[in-house]
Amino acid sequence: MSQLSLVLSSAAGQGAIDAPTTLPGTLVFKIKPEFRPQESSGAVAGPVLDALLHRLGATQVQQKFPNTIRPNYERPGAVDLSLVYQVWFNEEVSISKAQNALLGTGILEYAEPLYYRAPLYLPNDPLADSTVAPGQYHLKKIRAYQAWDLTQGDTTVLIGITDTGFRLSHQDLAGQWQRNYQDPPDGIDNDNDGYVDNYRGWDFADRDNNPAPNSASQPLHGVHTAGAASGRADNGAGIAGVGFKCRFLPLKIYPSTATGTFAGYEAIVYAADHGCKIINMSWGGAGGRSQFEQDAITYAAINRDVVLVASAGNTNAELDFYPASYDHVLSVGWCGATDIRSNSATYSRRIDLIAPGEAIYTTWGDTDADYIRASGSSFSAPLVAGAAALVRARFPQLSSAQVIAQLRATTDNVYNLPGNAAYIGKLGTGRLNVFRAVQANNQHAVRLTQCVFSPAKPIYQLNDTVRLTIEMQNLLQPMQNLTLTVTSLSPYVTVRQGSFTTTGLGTMSRVSNAAAPFQLLVASAAPVNTSVTLRYRLSDPATGYQDDQYATIVINPEYVVLNAGNLAVTLSHRGNLGTDGLGSDKGEGVRYKGGNSMLYEGGLLLGTGTTRISSRLRNDRNSTDVDFYTQAQATLRRQTSINLTATGILRDSLPSATRNRTVGVQVRQQGTSWSQGVERDYVTMEYYIKNVTADTLKPLYAGIFADWDMGDYSHNAVVWDSVRHLSYAYNVNTPNAYVGVQWLRGGTVSSYAIDVNAPVGNAVRLANGFSRAEKMLTLNSGTRQRTAGVAKGTDIAQVVSAVVPSLAPADSVVVTFAIIAAPTLAQLQIAADDAITRYTQSQLLPVKPAVAQVAWQLYPNPTSGQVRVEVSTGFGAKRLEVLSALGQVVKQQAFNTSTATLDLQELPAGVYMVRMQGTTSSLTRRIVLTH
Template sequence: MRAFFGLVFVVVVGVAVAEPSWLYVRVYRHALPLVQSQTLWLGAGTTVERKLLAPEQTLHWQLLEGKTIRLTQSRRVAIENAEEPLLRTLVVRYDGELPPVKFCQFLMAHHPLVEYAEPVRRQRLLSTPNDPLFSEQAYLQAIEAPAAWDVTTGSSGVLVGISDSGVRITHEDLSAAVAINTGEVPGNGLDDDGNGYPDDYRGYNLSWRDDQTAADNVVHPTNGHGTSVAGIVAAVQNNGKGISGIAPGCRIVPIKATPNATDGYILFGYESLIYAAVRGCAVVNCSWGNEDQAPSPIEESIIAYAVARDVAIVASSGNGTSTQPMYPAAYPGVLGVGETEVDGRIVPGTGIGAHCKILAPGSGARTTGSASDADYTYFSGTSSAAPMVSGVVALVRSRYRQLTALQALEHVRLSARDVSSVNPEIAMLLPGMVNARRALERDPFSTPAIVPLRTELRRLDGAVVQRGAVGDTLQVFVHAVNRLGSGSQLRWTLQVIQSWGGETDAVSVLDATVTRPTVAAGEELMIGPFSLVITRAEPLLHFFRLSVSGRGSGGADYQDVALLPFYPTADWVTIEGDSLRLSVGDYGWIGRNAGSGQELKGEGLAVPQLGSLLYGGGVFAVHFPTEQVRSGIEGDALATDNDFVPLTIVHDTNWSQRVLGDTTNWRGTAIGITLDEQFGVLDRSTIHLRTKLTNSSHVSLQDIAVGYFFDFDLAPSGDSSTVSLLFQRSGACAEIMERTSRDPIAVALVRSNEQDAQLQCAGLDASYARVGNFIPERKMESLRRGTDLQFGSLGDKSIVVGARFAGPVAPAESRTMDIYVLVGRDRTELRQRAEALSAIEYRMPPEGISITPQPAAGDAVAAICPSAIVGTPTQWQLRTLDGRSIGEQTFATTPEQVVVPLSSVASGVYVLVVRSGGVLYRQRLVRLR
């Protein structure tokens, strides 16, 4: 066993399926000595199988070995930076009883050397020469491959990695196309070339341990997916057999990423990208992906590493019908490919949207099969479209050796043929169809390739916002980079379209064009401002469609289009601070919400290194005399029967305000209340929520309660948790949810200084309450019993905390309570933190500090102090939204006005935090330069 810098590990679960599961695990830097000495122990039943990136695979090692590598200084630094996190990541086999997710959580919670761990996600397979089947390869004519071959059929020095199920390398049309690693002696069990992969003579089998086969056995006994992909890329030409590949002069490197025991998914897909980079592949094809996931930090770091090592990554955009992102196609630096018929008509069901950047005629493609060495088959799906693009990228990298991987991808994309005329209904959504002839005839640096990276929305006062509301005028800025040649006479046009490609009346673009005289090669730029006004509430996904026209350095015509996701009036926002993220809905929900069945919205409560721990939840209120119950747990902008409506929606990112008013509908009559809620991220594991209930009716209200429901999921399955009362004291009580000693812990704390407040803490079971099935009678019960309602057995649990105000509450009179949500790994520590919070008071705007001017354009602002802290000792701190301190000051006697210097502070949004004894004040500060 060898390990270095970080660890990725593989877990085998004791379940009915007798196949291993795998995890990626990353350790801290200070763990390196233990890793290097092979004394790092992860627990019973663990075996560190391999390093995700071995030291001998690094650039530094190769230079020490005396290899000649010509790189610019910036390129060398980029590679070394990309290598660093992978050197701290290992692959580990685990033969214990816990499922992979649980074991990952255990390691992150209890192993002092583990920085991050996650299961390896299974990826779905998306499936005139004399070659006798050439006439059946209509896709070759559709992409003008024969004309491209007049320029080049590819270079044997350009390697294309086939990351897939395996390749039948003895096939009559593939055997001569397989790249030979001349530095390796086949079958001797040694790593002759020192690249960290023994016996990778004709590719590599990443699953050889599971298969119990040789490392160079890249053939899958039952799955021919990879063999079909390989044939499209580089089947041998003019051999009088079968078909012709798109890049027949290039060579393929089979990378088997599917164990023999599994027939329908890719397990080692991301590891295959590392091998492709180490092996020197110019292109790697990924005809696989996963749309049922959020972005993974480890997967993203692997992509970044491969790109830094100059690998052009091509991936399927998916075979679903939605515009939901498919990974890896949606990762930055990857070219996502959708599928068409040979005439360019889009194939129903292909994944389109922002992650689909080029199309290829993959439907019914004639290619090599795996049933025998002379088998040929038909192949469809984005799995067959992606290798067509990979083949063209290989031709481009053969002809234009000076292009980097990202430049080659952009050049191929810009060379695509417009197919909007045969797809009129979705023309606004579609990129072009790959064209090999144009890619080889067109000068790559004849035009720019301006690639949007992200969008930024600003109000007219310069404040950056996540979203707008009806009537808002917003400015749109697009951060971009130019990957290719210089350009001039640039003109961008911004449109807003619906997710299915149609026009929208929810947005009116006021300033649709932006011009720029020139752009330099390699320049990073900000495009904007465009301006728009939101004319109608529309919470569904739309796209910014950004088109550009201009001239290249030699006068060549430049045209391009990009799609960027946009929600005109999203009915939720995600607040963030110190890397912790919480999604909050306008109509009362917190965490996640399925709403009216359109799509799952929100990120839950995303905690660094612990994952998303809150499935759903929200606020509800009870008026006991009339038994009226008002709930926002399932509130949604598309619903017509919400119990609460937003009077003020959440806008800002670190502290936020939501004001709700209750309404009358078929479920019941309005109580006559408003709820003014202020959300704040205190640190990377604590959320603060201050709620003020106000009687908005004309009569006094007696015996009214407000509660918050939290459906925490401490593990993906959500089951086998326990809930119990953590503590109860005067003015505060806290409920705790635990699972096992290896899982995260969640605590919900309520405190109130109101004299008539009766605090409520309830631990519930899914049979009693869950999102979508928390009936009014049980909501009432959860806010009536004090701390007595506790379901202590194992199960899928949830928590309710709140306060019952005996009253009376007169018209316009208010009651206030504070809710804290804490997450962590240690019960004792969480209890101590909760007890400390129960004794401290946080002041939020508008009770606290006021700042003028706002936004701040000068070198300083004045902070006006509330009378409560004037003359007292205070500690002041200016923080970024992720919690980093960028300035501190202490006063023994606080003046009425404090000057906060900003001369060295960049433009952005910050938080001013002031501590005065047991009270903490927070205020947002917007800086413009």
């Protein structure tokens, strides 16, 4: 990883991998094609987005790539980068909240942070490996000398080197970099490409035309990689790059100034648009997959037919490393002179091949005639980039995908070496052989171009059944009997219908198993967050061709999703809602009818006394409390054939172990989701709370905290409905969705409406965190703080809780809430009334047992007003009564026959009970009035 001082220290060897660093105060987003801004509107990103960005505190928004070409849809998978924008915000704006608000419009394909991808580690001393004789041993190892007998490349084949900066006057680089004669340095953008005087490449980090490094503050990494790929050969001095005559375009992506910023993906798009046939990326980071980054990669590879080569990383671990792990990238690992994987080399099934990366002799850059031995995947990648340039010069008819296939198909086997035995399948197809790659175009290669899992989920639950549809393309020589066999390398996933055969597959032809997808079955038991590798084995007995490719799915996540009805609620094993904590990607949010998640952060909040609090919510220390831990993970099951229930157990630590900071309880959480009727709009959450301390908890507070983001989160409001014990949120500008938390039973209700951005000095202000005192205040204030943001809207949150007077040691109490969502307030109220009826009718409507054999009808149900009542003769009915959800009689009429019409038109919409009162018994049935 990088040694630059401005980034987090890298992980070396085995151990935790740092989360990727993001650029502060900015987001990148992509507009869906159907919402493309009209130039005549005068809006930068469209009127709706421009207005929203203004309300969110955006200081600047601009089209990211205004000069890119529109996609040619004859090339499957092409992207339209003209729809990508970058936005900058004021310092006080929450970037994650702004991201959620933008996604909530439904106009965007994605809204993401921008990542900082670091240059990869290299030693700073020359001749670092004294065991290797002076000279470029790697050229002999990869058979470059023999390759040069067949082709020495061509000056028209251009390699884009994206890196820290370049000493263009070095004797082995001076004649190798590509000059832009159409835009000489005269202060004018002569070629009208948007870059003034980009004669010698471009500095994207500092936004100027000087790609030279600031050698006092940053490594000369770019000088080293340029030499390895394209150092000048046959000049009687120094070294020779593998690309021989192929030139490079210097593209600086790391800043030399305090105002500069990382710009690797901007450079990729530029290189693709300015004639590069190969792009080298000796930089990256673990994790943090980005669709924006993938779009930039795809544009270069598909729209512009560029070969992209990237270093696979220098961490001794199996992990996904970006950009190397993106689609359409040739991922390069590294080895030493004996072809054994280097001890610091990343390994994974996403690596395509390896190349020498230890003690690579290359240009240094302190002077115009100095050299260095450098190690790392930063230097194996440019060797492959140079080889790709030779292949493109030798076989100009090959597409970028075919060039990658050719390089993969012509490697030397390294898995027969004892030192590589533990890494079979994780070092790609083998070690680079440039001679074989340029010798003849008679290889066989098939690549999977699509793997579609249905239903599409980030993580699959236990007992899930998954359909897998693949598309594959034959990139090189024709095949007659190609078979694809899918195998699970884990006992926790079983593959059914796992073989597919096709005949007569010509060069560049595509074929799919869409007519008969593979079937995958997830086991009923597996460890949490189990990663399952699927092996795709391609074989053709007639040609002897065999190749393995891999995909990974994750099963049994740290959460379950209750989604039997319209409302889908994620419940984590540790009591959080929506995701497994603020900033976590473990979870699918709280969504209504498949829309965007409405919840920024949520979860269980417990308190007792005056200071003891337990939660997994944000705190005032710029972090998250981690009081709850899992005793039994939440498991999903069918309560009936149509309803879903999830049950799990969590607890916090005993107060004696936390200096009296925690509560000391065990909680069995049970969530239920229904698939029919009004119940489709709510999910109930029951918490069975047991006191595991030796003292009485007096009082005990148990609540749900929810920070809702409804569209433009800065214009939300929260309101308390005292009749229904419901605190609900909505957007004051576009009130087309309502969501809330309702108390149903257990203790007495308390509710607190929060203005997240309340002025300094306010009792509760989440803009600077959520302190323990603030959490306790929201739990114990009754219902005095009922609303927030009603007048003009603001960023809101809420706590709805139950106050239990006391809970003795080993005693338990049940507290129940409902999470409710609906498109209108009236529908939200109907769902809330239904939830009350479901959980309280046995207490509110005490009746004598009904006569079992009596049959009666009440229709239509739901109704807009007129209801037909029919009962079998002999019941002896005397009176019809209509009761509200709270048990109040709101209408009654005599009933002395077997049929009658009940008129409910004068009542407001909601859920009611119709009670038929007989001589010795009564009958009750619920009815929904919709109007």
